[in-house]
Amino acid sequence: MNDELRELRHHLFHLADYYGIEIEDIPAESGTHMYIRLFNKIFMNPNEQRANYEFGLAHELGHAIYGDPEGEAYYSFSLLLRNEEEKSANANAIRIISNFVYRDTPVEARNWKRFMDGFNLPNSLEDLVKEIIAK
Numbered sequence: 001m002n003d004e005l006r007e008l009r010h011h012l013f014h015l016a017d018y019y020g021i022e023i024e025d026i027p028a029e030s031g032t033h034m035y036i037r038l039f040n041k042i043f044m045n046p047n048e049q050r051a052n053y054e055f056g057l058a059h060e061l062g063h064a065i066y067g068d069p070e071g072e073a074y075y076s077f078s079l080l081l082r083n084e085e086e087k088s089a090n091a092n093a094i095r096i097i098s099n100f101v102y103r104d105t106p107v108e109a110r111n112w113k114r115f116m117d118g119f120n121l122p123n124s125l126e127d128l129v130k131e132i133i134a135k
Contacts, residue, residue, distance in 0.1 A: 006100075011100050012057045016042070021064050023057070035060040037069075055093055055119040062092030090125060091094055094132045107134055 033056040034043045034098050042060040046053055049094075049135040067085060097119070102110050112130045121129065 005052070008054050008088070008097065008100055009057070010062060012054060012096070015061060016057075016064075019065055021061065028030075033057070033060050035063040035065075035067075037064075040064065050122075051120050054120075055097065055121065058093035058096045059089050061096060062089035064093045091132065092127055094125075094129055098133045102133065110134065 013023065020040060022039070024041065025042060025044050025046050027047055029046050029047065032048050033045055034042070034052070035041070042064065044053065044057060044060070048056055050056075051059075063085070066088065081129050094115075096112075098115070101115075110128065110133045112126070112133055115133055116123075116126060116129055
């Protein structure tokens with residue numbers, strides 16, 4: 001893991017701690033990340049390949065911190081824009097990460113393509129990434 005991802009991961013764990021959210025890694029050959037509201041706990045599968053660990057964690061933090069307290073009891077990680085809660089979690093993950101990564105970077109110097117590639121994001125999130133990191 002490079003230093004930038006290490007710093008981001010540390011920031012995400014600190015954010016979880018601030019909100020009292022527990023994080024547990026559960027390595028598995030299949031399965032994905034999950035947030036369980038009842039326990040205020042995120043389960044991370046470090047073997048998940050659809051996006052990197054940090055984006056998956058930020059996505060689950062998006063559910064935990066900004067999600068509807070009366071919403072679903074648990075959320076499985078999804079990059080697909082299946083419903084409003086998943087769209088919101090993806091948008092909030094992008095915001096959480098970009099606020100940290102670009103904290104000292106002027107808007108005009110932010111590279112949406114590098115962001116997409118760096119976090120292994122699908123093309124379906126391109127417009128959302130462009131919109132959020134340009135603010």
